[in-house]
Amino acid sequence: MTDFEQRSIISGVGQSVIGRRLGRSGLDLTIEAALVAMADAGLTPADIDGLATYPGAGVGAGPGFSGPGTPEVQDALRLSLDWHAGGLEGPAQLSAVVNAVLAVGAGLARHVLVYRTVTESSEQGSGGRQGIGLGGGGGGRVPRMGGSMQWTIPFRAYSAANWLAMNAQRHFHEYGTTPEQLAMIAINARRNAALNPTAVYRDPMTLDDYFASRIVTTPFRLYDCDAPVDGSTALVVSAAEHGADVDHPVARVEAVGTALRGRPSWDQFDDMTTMAARDAAANLWARTDLKPADVDVAELYDGFSFLTMCWLEALGFCGVGESGPFIEGGHRIALDGELPVNTQGGQLSAGRLHGFGFIHEAVLQLRGEAGDRQVRTGPEVAAVANGGGPVAGALLLTRD
Amino acid sequence: MTGTPFRVQPALDDSNRFFWTSGEDGRLRFLRCQDCGYWLHPPVPRCPMCGGRDVAPEAVSGRGEVWSYTVNHQPWDGDPEPYAIVLVALPEQEGLRLTSNLVHCSPEETRIGMPVKVTFEQHDQVWFPLFEPA
Numbered sequence: 001m002t003d004f005e006q007r008s009i010i011s012g013v014g015q016s017v018i019g020r021r022l023g024r025s026g027l028d029l030t031i032e033a034a035l036v037a038m039a040d041a042g043l044t045p046a047d048i049d050g051l052a053t054y055p056g057a058g059v060g061a062g063p064g065f066s067g068p069g070t071p072e073v074q075d076a077l078r079l080s081l082d083w084h085a086g087g088l089e090g091p092a093q094l095s096a097v098v099n100a101v102l103a104v105g106a107g108l109a110r111h112v113l114v115y116r117t118v119t120e121s122s123e124q125g126s127g128g129r130q131g132i133g134l135g136g137g138g139g140g141r142v143p144r145m146g147g148s149m150q151w152t153i154p155f156r157a158y159s160a161a162n163w164l165a166m167n168a169q170r171h172f173h174e175y176g177t178t179p180e181q182l183a184m185i186a187i188n189a190r191r192n193a194a195l196n197p198t199a200v201y202r203d204p205m206t207l208d209d210y211f212a213s214r215i216v217t218t219p220f221r222l223y224d225c226d227a228p229v230d231g232s233t234a235l236v237v238s239a240a241e242h243g244a245d246v247d248h249p250v251a252r253v254e255a256v257g258t259a260l261r262g263r264p265s266w267d268q269f270d271d272m273t274t275m276a277a278r279d280a281a282a283n284l285w286a287r288t289d290l291k292p293a294d295v296d297v298a299e300l301y302d303g304f305s306f307l308t309m310c311w312l313e314a315l316g317f318c319g320v321g322e323s324g325p326f327i328e329g330g331h332r333i334a335l336d337g338e339l340p341v342n343t344q345g346g347q348l349s350a351g352r353l354h355g356f357g358f359i360h361e362a363v364l365q366l367r368g369e370a371g372d373r374q375v376r377t378g379p380e381v382a383a384v385a386n387g388g389g390p391v392a393g394a395l396l397l398t399r400d
Numbered sequence: 401m402t403g404t405p406f407r408v409q410p411a412l413d414d415s416n417r418f419f420w421t422s423g424e425d426g427r428l429r430f431l432r433c434q435d436c437g438y439w440l441h442p443p444v445p446r447c448p449m450c451g452g453r454d455v456a457p458e459a460v461s462g463r464g465e466v467w468s469y470t471v472n473h474q475p476w477d478g479d480p481e482p483y484a485i486v487l488v489a490l491p492e493q494e495g496l497r498l499t500s501n502l503v504h505c506s507p508e509e510t511r512i513g514m515p516v517k518v519t520f521e522q523h524d525q526v527w528f529p530l531f532e533p534a
Contacts, residue, residue, distance in 0.1 A: 131476030133408045144411035151442060152499050153408045154528060157485045158476040163499075165470035166487050173468070173512045217485075218471040267487055267499045268441070272468060 003287060004105030009250045009400055011111070011238035012041025013363045018198050018231035018351050020121045026232070027068045030117045031076055033232035041236040042246045043111055045077045048236070050109030054096040054116055054355070056086030062132065063124055065354075067117030067232070083108040091258040091280060091393030092301075092386035093355030098256050098393065100237040112237045116356035120228035131158025152266065161225055161304060163266045164388055165217040168306035170272040172219060175321035177309070179219055183210045184330040185305035186223040186348050192335060193345025195373035200229055200351040224305040229351030233360045243400055250400045251363045254381070257284025257394035264390045273321065276392035277307075277314035277385065284394045285316065292316035295396075296379035297365045298339055299358035302346040307388040312341070315383055315394065340375045355386035359395065366399040406477050409526055415443050418457040423520030423527025430496070432458040439493045462518035463534060464488040467497055471507045484510040488531050504532040 014036025016029040038044060057069025070086045073079075083103045091098060093116055100112035133145050133153040145153045157163060171177050187210060193199035205223065213222040243250050257280035262269045269275060285292070292315060300311040309323035317339055318326035327333050333341035344350045344361040351357070362382035364370040385394040410420050422429040431440040435452035439460075446453050467489040473482045484507035490496045502510050503519065516531040 131474075134477060142408055144409045146411035146413070148442070150410040150416065154410055154526075155485060155500050155530075156405065156407065156472065156477065156483060157499055159474070161474070162470055162472055162485050166468040166485065169470055170468040170512070215471075215473045217474060220470075265442075267497050268495065270495060272487075 005101060005253045005255060005287070007240055008101050008104035008237050009240050009243045009252050010235055010363055010397070011242050011246050011250055012037045012039070012043065012236040013360050014040055014234045015198070015360060016232040018200065018229055018353065020200055020229060022230040023122055024230065026117045026119045027072055027076055029119070029230060029232040030068055030073055030115050030234070033117070033234035034073070034077060034113055034115060037234035037236050038113065041111070041238060041242075043236060045079055048077070048079050048111050048113045049081055050083040050100060050103050050112030051079060051081055052084065052096040052100045052103070052112055052114045053086040054093045055088035059088050062120070064118055064120035064122060064228070064230070067115070067119070073115065079113070083112070091260070092391045094359070094384070094386045094393035094395055097235070097237065097253070097359060097395065098258055101253050101256065104237055104239055110239045111242070113234060114237060115232060115234040116354055117232035118228070118352065118354050119230045120352065121230045124228055133158060148265070160388065161220055162217050164304045164306060165220050167272045167275060167310070167389070168219055171306065171309070171321070174273055175324060177324035180207070181324035181328050182219060182224065182305055182309070183207055184327045184333070185302060185308045186210055188327070188330050188333050189302065189342050189346035189348040189350070192343050192373055193349035195371070196344050196350055199345040199349050200227055201349040220304055220306070223348065226303050226347035226352040227349070229353065231351060231353050233353050233356035235359065235363070249367045251366045251382075251397045252400045254290060254396040254398045255284050255287035257281055259283035260390065260392065262390070266389045269390055273310070274314060275310055275388060276390050277310050277387070280385070280387070280392035280394045281311070281314035281316065284396055288396055290381060290396060294381050295339065295383045296377060296381050297343060297362065297375050298341045298383045299343065299362045300341060300383070300385045301355060301358065301387055302342060302348050303352070303388055305348060308341065308346070310388070311385040315385065335373060335375060343370065343373050343375060358386065359384050362397050366397060404521060404523070405479055405483070407523055407528060409523065412526070415445070419443065420526045422457065423522070423529055426520065427459040428462045428518045428529050429457040429459050431455045439496050441496060441498070460490055460492050464490045464516055464531065466502070466510060466512055466514040466516060468512055469502065469510045471510065482507050486510065486516070486531060488516060498529065501530045502532065503530045
């Protein structure tokens with residue numbers, strides 16, 4: 001008996017143009033990315049029989065967040081589908097990829113197109129990033145807050161920046177983590193982005209530049225927060241046999257990490273310093289014989305810089321509480337370091353493609369197609385992680 | 401900070417009205433299982449520990465300590481004044497916490513471990529439970 005992960009490959013990847021305020025629709029960008037991914041997989045829309053996205057239309061946190069839903073994309077590409085799914089609830093943005101791997105593994109579909117699209121830069125406009133719960137709708141009145149958000153928004157904790165800043169502050173308190181250590185996530189990302197032609201911020205960043213950036217919510221500065229962009233990422237998850245029919249190496253999902261064992265809450269989760277990353281990562285390592293030391297490149301979510309530190313610990317690249325010393329100076333996580341991290345520039349500098357930029361980059365690195373930022377040692381195993389707070393999902397990818 | 405800031409109001413319903421109006425008499429309340437004594441937050445209709453359905457609002461001491469915090473500088477709601485968002489750990493039960501604001505002191509004075517006590521800020525029919533240095 002083999003694990004379901006072994007029955008599929010990532011046969012193709014693609015991205016649309018990525019940028020600030022492109023002024024193009026999410027559907028337009030999605031089609032562009034999908035056509036690239038399908039061509040890369042040696043497929044046409046007629047071959048696609050599965051479709052998956054995160055989060056689906058019209059849900060989530062603010063303008064430009066959700067991208068088009070699967071019905072719109074199905075119709076735009078005239079897909080004939082045996083299986084389809086979209087949704088916000090699950091192991092972070094990677095839930096769409098996990099669902100696709102499950103569907104192929106179960107025989108429900110043979111070629112699943114998976115996408116994630118954002119138009120946050122255009123739709124947030126010149127007003128910058130918005131807090132949650134302040135949208136007044138047509139009448140200009142702020143709606144009353146129900147559900148889980150009633151426990152944060154009325155206390156003016158309007159953004160995940162506020163919630164996660166408290167996680168970071170607790171980590172600083174328990175482990176002596178410093179702002180200088182935290183800064184290395186942003187500085188490393190910018191260093192890598194300089195080598196990525198599609199990254200939105202490529203000018204060099206020094207430690208002084210970092211400390212000159214304004215404080216958003218302590219300990220996070222502007223450069224600890226990812227950069228809203230417009231763009232779409234697509235990939236094709238195919239039945240493993242299709243690997244013989246593509247003209248390039250392919251990546252395979254070796255193991256998924258989907259667990260959520262603590263309370264699914266931003267402020268009631270048992271350990272603020274690990275968050276749900278702890279559960280997803282433990283689940284991932286229980287599904288493979290590979291070990292953290294086998295990982296050659298790590299693409300770890302950085303919606304806020306601290307989350308990358310959290311994932312470094314959760315995935316076992318350093319001990320719990322030791323991510324500060326691990327990244328200090330930025331050498332270990334550099335492109336030529338022992339564990340290159342966020343090689344495309346992360347969301348901090350390459351742009352907030354909301355999780356999917358990391359899987360796209362991991363696949364390119366495993367295929368040896370990452371251009372000037374290619375890790376020279378020829379990576380064979382990549383870790384991809386998405387999410388923060390009570391939301392977490394992870395994948396271990398290998399080169400097939 | 402002077403004056404009362406803008407606040408998004410909670411949508412009151414039968415499950416949460418007790419919490420948001422609790423401050424009318426100056427007491428902070430959470431649901432508590434009347435069978436096993438477990439404090440429930442956020443409110444749910446049945447005790448997740450013992451399954452008991454006899455849950456009712458009960459007052460806590462109103463004291464706690466700052467478990468974590470952040471000083472917000474981003475003018476999300478148009479107010480440029482920095483303010484402290486705190487996560488307060490309540491002594492009644494390990495892991496029972498409330499996101500809130502620290503008031504009546506400078507945001508820069510906020511520290512993890514700081515003892516605090518509840519104070520309420522009334523907006524119409526809602527009493528927001530905030531905390532001040534104890």
